[in-house]
Every structure is written in C-alpha cells, then in structure tokens.
Amino acid sequence: MIGLYPTWFEPGVGSGWIVGIIATIHVLASHTSVGAAVFFAGLAVYAHRVDKPEYLDFIRRYGLFLLVFSYVIGSITGPGIWYSTTVASPRGISALIHSFVWKWATEWVFFVIEVVGVYMLVYLAGKVDRRTHLNIALVFGLAGYTTMLIIIGILSFMMWPGQPEWFTDGGYLNGFYGANTWAQLALRTAFMLTMTAVVGGIVASRFEDADVKRRVLRVLAWVGIVSTVAGALLQRWYLATLPESALVVLENRMPAGYAPAMATVLALTLAWFVWTLVQPRRVHMAMASVMTVALLVLGLWPGETTRESIRKPFVAGQYVYSNQVIARDVPGMGIRSELPALEAHGFLKLHPFAPDALRQVDGSNLLEAGRFLALTTCSNCHSLTNTGMRPLARYFGGNTDVPALAAYLQAALSTGNTMYMPTIPLRDDEAEALATYIASLSDPAAAQAWVDRRTRQAAVLPSVADDAEGAPR
Ligand code: HEC
Known part of the structure; x- marks a missing residue:
C-alpha cells in the first residue's frame, strides 16, 4: 500500500475549481489589504509632510471599509483555502507543512500585528498624536508586507523549490528563496497596488466634498497607472523564472484567447485610471464596484488559474503530482518515488x-x-x-x-x-x-x-x- 488518501470528488466542477474559487476571492481580499497597508504607510508620510488631513481621513475610511469587507472575507476564505486544499490535495499540503510549518507560524504572528494595526489605524485616528499615528501606519504596512513575503516564498516553492540543492540536502531556506520568489514578489507587489487603487475608488467616490474626492482619486489613479504598467513589465521577469514544463504548458496548452484577454484587462484597467484622473466628479461607487468585480473575474481568476495550470503535473515542489502520487526521490527529505x-x-x-x-x-x-x-x-x-x-x-x-x-x-x-x-x-x-x-x-x-x-x-x-x-x- 502507498499512503494515498480518499479522493474528494466534486461533480460538475471538480475539486480544483472549488479551491480556485475560494483562493481567487482570498487573493482579492488579501492583496487589497496588503496593498492598502503599504499604500497607507506611504500616504500617511505624505499627508503629514504636506499637512493634508483629508488624506488621513481617507486612510481612516478606507481602513474601516477594509475591516468590514477585506478582513472579514479574507479571514473566512483563508481557512477556507486550508480546508479545501487539505481535502483536495492532502499530500500537497503535507509537503508544504513538512517544509514550512515555522514559516507559517511566523506569518501568523505578522498577520496578528497587521489585524491589530488596522484597528489601531482606524480607531485611534485623531485620538493620538500625529507621530504615533504615522508609526502605526508604518508598522501596519511592514507587517502586511511581511505576511505577503512569507506566503510568496511558499507559493513559489509550489512552482519549484528555490534552489536545486533542496532536493538533495533539504533545508527550508533552500526551498524558500529562489529566482521565482523575487520575481513573483515583485509582480504581486505591483498588482496588489493596482487592486488597492481600484478598490480605493469605492471609498473615495463617497467623499461629499468634490475637491477632496478629486484629489484622493488622483492619488489613486497615479498609484494605479504606475503599478499596472510596472506589473505588465514585471511579467516578463516572472516568466523567465519558470521551470521548462511550465513554459511548455503556457505556450502550447493555454486557450488561444488567453494572451489577448489579459492584454485587454490591462488596457481596461489603465483606461479606468486615466478616466478617474480626468473625470473624478463622475466616478460613482457603483462603477468602482463593477470595476472591482471585473478585475476579480477577468484578471484574478484567469491569472491564478494559469499559475495553477502551468505548475502541472505537480501540485507542489516538483515532486508531488496533482493526483497525489510522489513522483521522484527527494533524499533531502527522506522521500522516495512511488512510481x-x-x-x-x-x-x-x-x-x-x-x-x-x-x-x-x-x-x-x-x-x-x-x-x-x-x-x-x-x-x-x-x-x-x-x-x-x-x-x-x-x-x-x-x-x-x-x-x-x-x-x-x-x-x-x-x-x-x-x-x-x-x-x-x-x-x-x-x-x-x-x-x-x-x-x-x-x-x-x-x-x-x-x-x-x-x-x-x-x-x-x-x-x-x-x-x-x-x-x-
Ligand atoms: C496533473 C494534472 C493532470 C492529471 C492528474 C491528468 N491530466 Fe490529463 N491533462 C492535463 C492537462 C493540463 C492537459 C492539457 C489540457 C489542455 O490542453 O486543455 C491534459 C490533457 C489531457 C488529454 C489530451 C492530451 C493531449 O495531448 O491533447 C487527455 C487525453 C488527458 N489529459 C487524459 C487524462 C487521463 C485519462 C487522466 C487520468 C488517468 C489524466 N489526463 C490525468 C492535466 C492532467
């Protein structure tokens, strides 16, 4: 007997899509909040320097919005990913836990700091002195970004272990840090700021004061334009750090419309930011919400499912197949192929x-x-x-x-x-x-x-x- 588990079968969609749906919603929530954490830190510094309290008011409102939506949705879908992947791919999760359990523990510490940070940022605004509020924003930003750094090390291990020595010698740093880790971190940093700027439009559009609304939307538009263009450029770096099997799938097995569709989403996003820059008065909450959903369905879903597809046939570390069979010897971890x-x-x-x-x-x-x-x-x-x-x-x-x-x-x-x-x-x-x-x-x-x-x-x-x-x- 080999150590396989029962299979979770989901008629109609397949277990992979259930994981995918939960994970895509989680990515929207988590990237928006991490992006916002970094963005708030920058904006708080700027607001204090130029003495523009309306930006701090925006931070408070946006923080509250994130508390109600992102953090609640993120905290439900996060454990949802654990539950669904544990049943869909018990040995994939097991592989990750055996390599990264302390990394995850570390991530949770920073996540707790992040959650406490967002509460403090929102509820202490105007009640503590500026310097303290600025420090809270900086700690919040750093903690948020650290959770992202840790998770990306694990995500890129899923694509392939950072260093080839990992297979022979093990060692979690060998598995964690590789070229794909940095490229993916850079790419996601760019796109999470794009998301922060799109979702921020929902909050900014509700400012009653037309002048404040215009100025906040302008900041968001520039953040969005720069990060979208940077993301498009960084994609090339990311592609250069993929294993050969991933490129084969990407070049030969993706639907013909995939590349044009992604280019359209990028163009649409840019068009949205340019429009909010020139027509801030006409931006309504409903439009910003539609844009958020469009980004989720047209950008995040194809993006994340592609990352999953090009990792095939493996689910983790180029040694656990998606169908749970261990496909190669990994002496560094004392693992033997079951083939x-x-x-x-x-x-x-x-x-x-x-x-x-x-x-x-x-x-x-x-x-x-x-x-x-x-x-x-x-x-x-x-x-x-x-x-x-x-x-x-x-x-x-x-x-x-x-x-x-x-x-x-x-x-x-x-x-x-x-x-x-x-x-x-x-x-x-x-x-x-x-x-x-x-x-x-x-x-x-x-x-x-x-x-x-x-x-x-x-x-x-x-x-x-x-x-x-x-x-x-
Ligand atoms: C690790 C994931 C994975 C598993 C497990 C898997 N496949 Fe596939 N299969 C793929 C991918 C990815 C493609 C390419 C999809 C595409 O082009 O749309 C594919 C394509 C195929 C094709 C088309 C082949 C071709 O070259 O055009 C057949 C036939 C197929 N699979 C049968 C099976 C059968 C039967 C099983 C189980 C015994 C199986 N697959 C298990 C991922 C998998």
Missing part, C-alpha cells in the same frame, strides 16, 4: 481506499474499476462530467473503441511524456478498465456492449487480467 511500486503492482492493488471488490479486474467490475481509476488518478485535474475543469470526455472526441483507448492511455500516460500530465503507470487490466469508463462517458451503450463481451469471455477465462497477461497473478 516504481505503482508500475509493479498498479493503483488498484496499492491504493488503501480501493474497495476490495475492485482489487482484481474482471468483466463484471470493469466499469467500476475504471471509474475508481478516473477518480483517483485523473479527477484532480479533469472533471468527470461535461462541465468544469478540463472535462475528461472532451479530450477523447467521443471515441468508444476500448482497446484503442487503452493503448492510447498507456502510450500517453504510462510514459509521462506529455509533460503536463503525470506519469500514470497503468497495468493492462487497469488501462482497459479506465478506457471502458472513458468510453461510457460519451456512449454508455457502447461501453456496456464491451463489458458484456468481456463478461461472456470471463465465463470461460477467469479474469481479463489473466487473459491480458497470459498468466495468473
């Missing part, structure tokens, strides 16, 4: 949660065994229904020729040479079972005909497996 054992004995024998009735494939359980294999080895990345994430049936073009499907599965998956899919060692009987299940997705009758044929054969031959291999096991 040789799977090649020798197959999933049905080694998966601890396989029903006993499926451990041996025969005519009568072909479909059930195939469904089990699809659930455990494919459904982390492919939805098994017609909707959601990369629906499996769609990739087979309605083909119901079971032997041909089985041969294709073994050629494409057992060898691992697609680069974006894991190596999935399928024994002959397993490939046939999975092929029968895949055929049933587009034509249940055809699959049933194959099952019936095999069942009739099984009346003569004890099992398909014996038939396929010529010797009983």
Whole structure:
C-alpha cells in the first residue's frame, strides 16, 4: 500500500475549481489589504509632510471599509483555502507543512500585528498624536508586507523549490528563496497596488466634498497607472523564472484567447485610471464596484488559474503530482518515488481506499474499476462530467473503441511524456478498465456492449487480467 488518501470528488466542477474559487476571492481580499497597508504607510508620510488631513481621513475610511469587507472575507476564505486544499490535495499540503510549518507560524504572528494595526489605524485616528499615528501606519504596512513575503516564498516553492540543492540536502531556506520568489514578489507587489487603487475608488467616490474626492482619486489613479504598467513589465521577469514544463504548458496548452484577454484587462484597467484622473466628479461607487468585480473575474481568476495550470503535473515542489502520487526521490527529505511500486503492482492493488471488490479486474467490475481509476488518478485535474475543469470526455472526441483507448492511455500516460500530465503507470487490466469508463462517458451503450463481451469471455477465462497477461497473478 502507498499512503494515498480518499479522493474528494466534486461533480460538475471538480475539486480544483472549488479551491480556485475560494483562493481567487482570498487573493482579492488579501492583496487589497496588503496593498492598502503599504499604500497607507506611504500616504500617511505624505499627508503629514504636506499637512493634508483629508488624506488621513481617507486612510481612516478606507481602513474601516477594509475591516468590514477585506478582513472579514479574507479571514473566512483563508481557512477556507486550508480546508479545501487539505481535502483536495492532502499530500500537497503535507509537503508544504513538512517544509514550512515555522514559516507559517511566523506569518501568523505578522498577520496578528497587521489585524491589530488596522484597528489601531482606524480607531485611534485623531485620538493620538500625529507621530504615533504615522508609526502605526508604518508598522501596519511592514507587517502586511511581511505576511505577503512569507506566503510568496511558499507559493513559489509550489512552482519549484528555490534552489536545486533542496532536493538533495533539504533545508527550508533552500526551498524558500529562489529566482521565482523575487520575481513573483515583485509582480504581486505591483498588482496588489493596482487592486488597492481600484478598490480605493469605492471609498473615495463617497467623499461629499468634490475637491477632496478629486484629489484622493488622483492619488489613486497615479498609484494605479504606475503599478499596472510596472506589473505588465514585471511579467516578463516572472516568466523567465519558470521551470521548462511550465513554459511548455503556457505556450502550447493555454486557450488561444488567453494572451489577448489579459492584454485587454490591462488596457481596461489603465483606461479606468486615466478616466478617474480626468473625470473624478463622475466616478460613482457603483462603477468602482463593477470595476472591482471585473478585475476579480477577468484578471484574478484567469491569472491564478494559469499559475495553477502551468505548475502541472505537480501540485507542489516538483515532486508531488496533482493526483497525489510522489513522483521522484527527494533524499533531502527522506522521500522516495512511488512510481516504481505503482508500475509493479498498479493503483488498484496499492491504493488503501480501493474497495476490495475492485482489487482484481474482471468483466463484471470493469466499469467500476475504471471509474475508481478516473477518480483517483485523473479527477484532480479533469472533471468527470461535461462541465468544469478540463472535462475528461472532451479530450477523447467521443471515441468508444476500448482497446484503442487503452493503448492510447498507456502510450500517453504510462510514459509521462506529455509533460503536463503525470506519469500514470497503468497495468493492462487497469488501462482497459479506465478506457471502458472513458468510453461510457460519451456512449454508455457502447461501453456496456464491451463489458458484456468481456463478461461472456470471463465465463470461460477467469479474469481479463489473466487473459491480458497470459498468466495468473
Ligand atoms: C496533473 C494534472 C493532470 C492529471 C492528474 C491528468 N491530466 Fe490529463 N491533462 C492535463 C492537462 C493540463 C492537459 C492539457 C489540457 C489542455 O490542453 O486543455 C491534459 C490533457 C489531457 C488529454 C489530451 C492530451 C493531449 O495531448 O491533447 C487527455 C487525453 C488527458 N489529459 C487524459 C487524462 C487521463 C485519462 C487522466 C487520468 C488517468 C489524466 N489526463 C490525468 C492535466 C492532467
């Protein structure tokens, strides 16, 4: 047996999308608040220097808005990511915890400082002297940014460990700091300021005093323009720090409309900031809110799902596959690849949660065994229904020729040479079972005909497996 867990199956969407939806909302909330923390620190310094108390009033209002929305949404979706990823990808999370548990503990310390900081910033405004308020803003900004730095070290480890020595020597700093860490930090810093500037428009548009509104919107517009342009430029640096497999997926497997769509979002965002710069009076809360949702749906969702896609076939550290199998030896962590054992004995024998009735494939359980294999080895990345994430049936073009499907599965998956899919060692009987299940997705009758044929054969031959291999096991 290998240490696999039960699979979380979410019909209609796939567990990956549930994680993705929670995570994207979390990114909006967390990036906006971290961006705001940094922005507030800068704006507070500026407001004190030029003696413009209306900017401090804006900080107080925006801080209160974030307390009610961002911090509440962030604190719900944050644990939501933990819950959903723990069920969707227990071994991915386990890999991260084994490397970074103290990093996370550190992050929580800074997060607590950040939360206390935002309360102090809002409720002590005007009640403490300026110097103290400025210091609160600076501590808030630093604490917020530190939480981001720590999380990004972990996120970039998920793409690939910082230094190659990590695989042989372990050491959490080796895993944490790499070229991708800095590039991703820079890229996210830029885009989080963009988000802060867009969401800030919701608050700024509510100033009654037209002059104050104009000035605050102008500051936001310039922050937005500079950060959006910087983000667009920094993307090139980020791309240069990706593993080769990521670039293969990015170049060959993304929808054709992806690059133009992202360029459109950037152009739209810039247009929004320019418009708020020249027409501040006409900015309404509703428009700023629509713009926020547009950024969430058109910018964040594709951006984050792309980062997830290009990390395939791995979920973490280039050694845990998305389907939870450990794919390589990591001597530095005392981890051994599970592929040789799977090649020798197959999933049905080694998966601890396989029903006993499926451990041996025969005519009568072909479909059930195939469904089990699809659930455990494919459904982390492919939805098994017609909707959601990369629906499996769609990739087979309605083909119901079971032997041909089985041969294709073994050629494409057992060898691992697609680069974006894991190596999935399928024994002959397993490939046939999975092929029968895949055929049933587009034509249940055809699959049933194959099952019936095999069942009739099984009346003569004890099992398909014996038939396929010529010797009983
Ligand atoms: C780690 C995630 C992952 C797993 C697990 C996975 N796939 Fe895929 N698969 C992908 C990605 C990514 C693509 C490319 C998607 C695209 O181009 O839209 C893909 C594409 C495919 C294709 C099209 C191949 C091609 O080159 O055009 C087939 C067929 C396929 N998968 C079948 C399967 C089957 C069957 C399983 C389970 C035995 C499986 N996949 C498991 C990620 C995965």
